[in-house]
Amino acid sequence: MTFRGLLICAVAGSVFVAGVAGAYPGGTPSYQTDVAPFCAGCHSSRSVEMLEGSPDRAGKELAERKHVAVVLSGQKGYESLAELDRQMLADQIRALDAASTVSLAAPARVTTGQTFEVRVSVTGGAGPVVGVALVDRPHRWYARPVASAGWQVSAPPQITGPDGQLQTKWLARRPEGEGRNVSYVNVTDVVSDSAAGSWASASIVFTLRAPMLPGQYPLAAVYLYGTEKSSILGYTTNALGWKEPRGGMGGPSGRVLFSDLYAIEVGPPAAPSAAPVAEKQRLEAPTPPITIIE
Numbered sequence: 001m002t003f004r005g006l007l008i009c010a011v012a013g014s015v016f017v018a019g020v021a022g023a024y025p026g027g028t029p030s031y032q033t034d035v036a037p038f039c040a041g042c043h044s045s046r047s048v049e050m051l052e053g054s055p056d057r058a059g060k061e062l063a064e065r066k067h068v069a070v071v072l073s074g075q076k077g078y079e080s081l082a083e084l085d086r087q088m089l090a091d092q093i094r095a096l097d098a099a100s101t102v103s104l105a106a107p108a109r110v111t112t113g114q115t116f117e118v119r120v121s122v123t124g125g126a127g128p129v130v131g132v133a134l135v136d137r138p139h140r141w142y143a144r145p146v147a148s149a150g151w152q153v154s155a156p157p158q159i160t161g162p163d164g165q166l167q168t169k170w171l172a173r174r175p176e177g178e179g180r181n182v183s184y185v186n187v188t189d190v191v192s193d194s195a196a197g198s199w200a201s202a203s204i205v206f207t208l209r210a211p212m213l214p215g216q217y218p219l220a221a222v223y224l225y226g227t228e229k230s231s232i233l234g235y236t237t238n239a240l241g242w243k244e245p246r247g248g249m250g251g252p253s254g255r256v257l258f259s260d261l262y263a264i265e266v267g268p269p270a271a272p273s274a275a276p277v278a279e280k281q282r283l284e285a286p287t288p289p290i291t292i293i294e
């Protein structure tokens with residue numbers, strides 16, 4: 001490659017990193033919309049089941065291989081750490097992963113067109129931000145935003161931050177006229193400390209409207225979080241005072257984790273004949289005459 005070629009690459013590289021700095025490590029401060037987890041290509045996965053269908057590629061995406069092994073190797077940003085520190089960072093990253101969970105609470109059955117709530121609870125995540133979305137299946141490459149499965153998000157999600165307070169700032173950046181009923185959120189003010197073993201937690205309540213056709217419909221939650229900023233060994237501080245993951249803005253220190261897959265039964269509304277006797281009598285009673293008040 002010529003010198004000129006190298007120079008162009010270097011410039012393009014720095015533009016790329018600057019673009020990323022405004023976005024993903026740190027979450028998506030500027031994007032308030034649905035996401036599909038394939039977007040988090042740099043992140044590592046926690047288990048192969050979430051990458052079913054391509055065994056060769058799946059192995060390469062796992063955190064131990066894609067991230068922890070690189071930390072221990074002392075390459076790609078980790079050169080400046082002594083071997084003992086690299087070992088300690090690897091252990092802290094593993095502890096953060098073990099403490100980072102996502103679970104979904106949803107009704108087992110609903111009726112067609114019914115509006116109901118589901119709660120996603122998360123723990124861990126390095127912070128300062130974590131991302132949570134509802135999707136149609138727990139798969140890194142094939143999951144789609146939940147609306148594709150027929151569930152309509154019918155109200156703005158309610159985010160309860162690690163301090164137990166409702167968070168509205170991130171979502172308020174989306175113009176109200178566009179509708180704030182999105183299936184992805186950023187939870188802010190997240191702080192986990194993997195050396196001290198203290199882990200953040202947060203929850204999000206999504207309001208969904210069930211599809212109009214009876215059947216079984218899938219639902220899962222995806223959790224996007226970082227690991228390195230939970231450890232003093234895991235980041236550097238740039239000239240602007242921002243914490244940068246030691247593995248770099250394009251590094252593998254992010255994670256993609258899914259909840260279990262739910263199959264929710266959507267049934268027709270109860271038939272009128274099933275109404276209790278009193279309700280039946282009320283329905284069959286003659287309509288009272290209308291009095292016109294002048």
Ligand code: HEC
Binds near residue numbers: 040228
């Ligand atoms: C260029 C690589 C890259 C891509 C692409 C990427 N991320 Fe990340 N992301 C990272 C890194 C690196 C971290 C981890 C920071 C750490 O370890 O502390 C991260 C962390 C996060 C976090 C947690 C915030 C934080 O600072 O720890 C969220 C939320 C997130 N990413 C969302 C997304 C979403 C949504 C997409 C797709 C739209 C995406 N990411 C795509 C690199 C990427």
